[in-house]
Amino acid sequence: MLLVVTYSRAARQTLRNVCNAHEESVVRRLGRAAMFEESAMGAFLGLRLREKHGADVQLERTVPFNEFETVGEEVRSAAAAYESREHPSTPYAKFAAGTDHPSPDALRGRDLTEDGRD
Amino acid sequence: MPIVDGERGRAFDLRDSEYEVAAVAAAIRSNSDDDSDASDDSPLTVRCPEPGEIHDHVGIVEPDRSYPLQTALAEVARVRGHESSVDEALADVREELAALDLPSVSLEAKRRQVAETDDAAGLEEQVATLRGELEAAKDRGEDPAALADARERAVADLTERRTERLAAEQSLERARTDAREARDRREERLRLQDRERNLERDARRELAGELQSSFERALSALGACGSGAVDGASDGYGANDSDVVSDRYGASDANAPASVDGPDAIGALAVCRIAPISAPVVVAGEWFASATAAAAALDAPVILVEA
Numbered sequence: 001m002l003l004v005v006t007y008s009r010a011a012r013q014t015l016r017n018v019c020n021a022h023e024e025s026v027v028r029r030l031g032r033a034a035m036f037e038e039s040a041m042g043a044f045l046g047l048r049l050r051e052k053h054g055a056d057v058q059l060e061r062t063v064p065f066n067e068f069e070t071v072g073e074e075v076r077s078a079a080a081a082y083e084s085r086e087h088p089s090t091p092y093a094k095f096a097a098g099t100d101h102p103s104p105d106a107l108r109g110r111d112l113t114e115d116g117r118d
Numbered sequence: 119m120p121i122v123d124g125e126r127g128r129a130f131d132l133r134d135s136e137y138e139v140a141a142v143a144a145a146i147r148s149n150s151d152d153d154s155d156a157s158d159d160s161p162l163t164v165r166c167p168e169p170g171e172i173h174d175h176v177g178i179v180e181p182d183r184s185y186p187l188q189t190a191l192a193e194v195a196r197v198r199g200h201e202s203s204v205d206e207a208l209a210d211v212r213e214e215l216a217a218l219d220l221p222s223v224s225l226e227a228k229r230r231q232v233a234e235t236d237d238a239a240g241l242e243e244q245v246a247t248l249r250g251e252l253e254a255a256k257d258r259g260e261d262p263a264a265l266a267d268a269r270e271r272a273v274a275d276l277t278e279r280r281t282e283r284l285a286a287e288q289s290l291e292r293a294r295t296d297a298r299e300a301r302d303r304r305e306e307r308l309r310l311q312d313r314e315r316n317l318e319r320d321a322r323r324e325l326a327g328e329l330q331s332s333f334e335r336a337l338s339a340l341g342a343c344g345s346g347a348v349d350g351a352s353d354g355y356g357a358n359d360s361d362v363v364s365d366r367y368g369a370s371d372a373n374a375p376a377s378v379d380g381p382d383a384i385g386a387l388a389v390c391r392i393a394p395i396s397a398p399v400v401v402a403g404e405w406f407a408s409a410t411a412a413a414a415a416l417d418a419p420v421i422l423v424e425a
Contacts, residue, residue, distance in 0.1 A: 007304035009311055032308070055223040056304060058297075
């Protein structure tokens, strides 16, 4: 999908107008941002916005997230385990210490991959 | 050229003339811009002081228009020297906004560069083809020197192109990182602008609220005028019983200062009544029986026109 983020009042207003006028090309509205369908129409709308508002419009293309492809089992199970922790106030760093779960630093240092292998 | 001379009177009745609201309003405004130039294309000349912001908001009264009553009332409060409790915060936000340095973000050139250096695949294919041809030539026992040279050149091209592409990608990546910071700054501006707008709204509400009782009294007084001056029979809003009129024109909600039960226009008239207005208020519609009554009720110079 195409992610459009606006950074000024005027650009935000134009985005609203565009979203109202082209509902069929808008996948989701997120306040001052929106996701457009990945079509030439979506691109056209995004480019029009940037043409009008320059640096106050950011256009990005998003990639679907598949955790089975982009992160290892270790990361998935760490997330699941942390969310079912006993004490909600335990920070992740403390939770992970002394276990097989990766430390916050290890997580930060690891890029996403395409095949799920670490 | 017909002249409405504000120096010679405060009450003018143009209801029997051909001049409509827009023309009279334009004449009042152009009067303040530049005398010489305005008198040329305007069908009417109005000699009067320059209209101020309050006049801009409520100075042209037509029955079916809506008016920014709260804004106008807040402006009246400012003119009277009232201040709001958020004025300081508002000044701070505006100062921050003014001081904000906004680096521009344009990655277009770099994106284009990356896209244009993206022909390595073609070169790879060429290298592979040449390698195949080279081996075939060797198998046939031909002199491979020319093909070997071509292959070497293609490999060199490919290497060079890959280097260029890598450099372009890295350059784009760096620019993207820089852009993040520039966008943080823009995001901050948007946050400040939103805060400015909210504070402005708070200030307006507060200031208008300070004049709420004056506003209500003005509405009642205008209603009371109805028994004599406001033409009761015109459009169902007026009535000859002053109590009925003031009832209908009561202020509607204490939490939203300057709102009115009834047409917005009566609220505009009420603001005019309590505002110091020196340019003539243009009144269209049968609110008043005469221009003199209108000028008295609004405590301002008045030009009556046909609605």
